[in-house]
Amino acid sequence: MNATDLADVAAVQMPTPVVREREARAPSGWGVLGVAVVATLAGVAALVLGLVADGGPSVPVLVLGAVLVVVGGLAGAGLFTVAPGESRVLQFAGRYTGTVRQDGLRWANPFTTKAKVSTRIRNHETATLKVNDADGNPIEIAAVVVWQVEDTARAMFEVDDFVRFVGIQTETAVRHIATSYPYDNHEESGLSLRENADEITETLSLEIAARVQSAGVKVIESRLTHLAYAPEIAHAMLQRQQAGAVVAARSRIVEGAVGMVQLALARLAEEDVVELDEERKAAMVSNLLVVLCGDRSTQPVVNAGSLYT
Numbered sequence: 001m002n003a004t005d006l007a008d009v010a011a012v013q014m015p016t017p018v019v020r021e022r023e024a025r026a027p028s029g030w031g032v033l034g035v036a037v038v039a040t041l042a043g044v045a046a047l048v049l050g051l052v053a054d055g056g057p058s059v060p061v062l063v064l065g066a067v068l069v070v071v072g073g074l075a076g077a078g079l080f081t082v083a084p085g086e087s088r089v090l091q092f093a094g095r096y097t098g099t100v101r102q103d104g105l106r107w108a109n110p111f112t113t114k115a116k117v118s119t120r121i122r123n124h125e126t127a128t129l130k131v132n133d134a135d136g137n138p139i140e141i142a143a144v145v146v147w148q149v150e151d152t153a154r155a156m157f158e159v160d161d162f163v164r165f166v167g168i169q170t171e172t173a174v175r176h177i178a179t180s181y182p183y184d185n186h187e188e189s190g191l192s193l194r195e196n197a198d199e200i201t202e203t204l205s206l207e208i209a210a211r212v213q214s215a216g217v218k219v220i221e222s223r224l225t226h227l228a229y230a231p232e233i234a235h236a237m238l239q240r241q242q243a244g245a246v247v248a249a250r251s252r253i254v255e256g257a258v259g260m261v262q263l264a265l266a267r268l269a270e271e272d273v274v275e276l277d278e279e280r281k282a283a284m285v286s287n288l289l290v291v292l293c294g295d296r297s298t299q300p301v302v303n304a305g306s307l308y309t
Contacts, residue, residue: 014214021153021216024090024098029079029105036075043068078110085120089156099152117152121220122163126171128226133193134182138230141178141193145170145208145222154216162215169211170222177204183229193227200224253293261288 046065050058081104082088088100092112100106101119108114125144133139147166149155155162177200178193185192191199201223209219229238265281276284 014211015158017151017154017158017214017216019096019153019157021099021151024100024108026088026090026098026100026102026106026108029107032075032107033079033105036072036079038072039068039075040072043070043072074110075107078107078112079105080108080114081105086116086118087152089115089117089152091115096153096157115156117149117155119149119152121146121148124167124170125225126167126174129171129174129178130230131175131178133178134180137183138232139178139183139193140226140228140230141174141224142226143170143174143204143222143224145205146220147212148218148220149216150218151216154214159215162217165215166212166217170208173204173207173211176207183227193224197224250293254289257289257293261285264288 043065050061084103090097090112126142128140128142159165181193183193205222
């Protein structure tokens with residue numbers, strides 16, 4: 001990657017995140033679960049005993065039962081589970097209190113909200129986009145990006161919807177990369193989309209990473225999955241590529257034929273097989289080049305007379 005590419009990537013300036021992820025205190029919930037079950041059962045039993053007590057309902061027993069039921073309910077309300085590959089973002093009264101990443105049954109303040117955020121590796125594949133490359137030619141391009149949530153706090157609070165944010169920023173980066181490079185460099189110096197796939201995908205990964213960093217997302221890899229000329233110019237560009245291939249092949253053939261003619265003349269002169277004047281050498285060179293460079297088989301003509309007849 002050259003300095004221009006790095007400058008383009010560095011030009012993507014996103015806002016500095018206001019909040020960052022921190023670990024929340026969430027002990028194991030199994031002990032709390034036991035306490036909640038015992039308190040609830042004891043409270044229900046106290047309520048029943050208070051209602052059927054001799055001499056009428058017993059107010060202290062009823063109050064104790066109600067308190068036990070409320071305590072059991074609050075304890076149970078703070079229980080939550082965390083599966084592998086996900087986390088819970090805790091909020092209390094609108095304030096971020098931390099993130100729980102350790103899986104299993106956990107317990108936290110029952111008055112906190114516990115939003116689930118997946119930390120699994122995800123794929124996002126863009127639709128086939130039609131854009132103009134650096135030369136102004138319409139092309140079709142698509143890419144896939146592999147990403148993962150690295151900071152759950154930024155993913156929740158820095159953007160409205162981090163999944164949609166990643167999709168839009170990926171499409172923006174693909175469009176920018178497509179318009180920054182030509183599809184083919186046509187023998188010119190510089191990178192092209194078709195011939196420098198590794199360099200282009202590296203640049204694409206860096207730009208996507210710069211765009212989604214503020215949302216707490218880490219880009220693992222990105223690749224172009226589709227790259228072609230638009231249908232309206234595909235046939236003309238194919239003819240251009242074919243013409244270039246034919247010219248290159250003909251150049252190699254002519255280069256080899258000239259070498260073979262030089263070798264033939266040198267061997268004839270070295271071994272003194274036949275003495276040729278300049279006119280006959282020219283005729284021999286012409287005939288050999290026709291035979292060696294022609295794209296069809298030649299029909300030999302046998303000379304039954306002398307060399308000059």
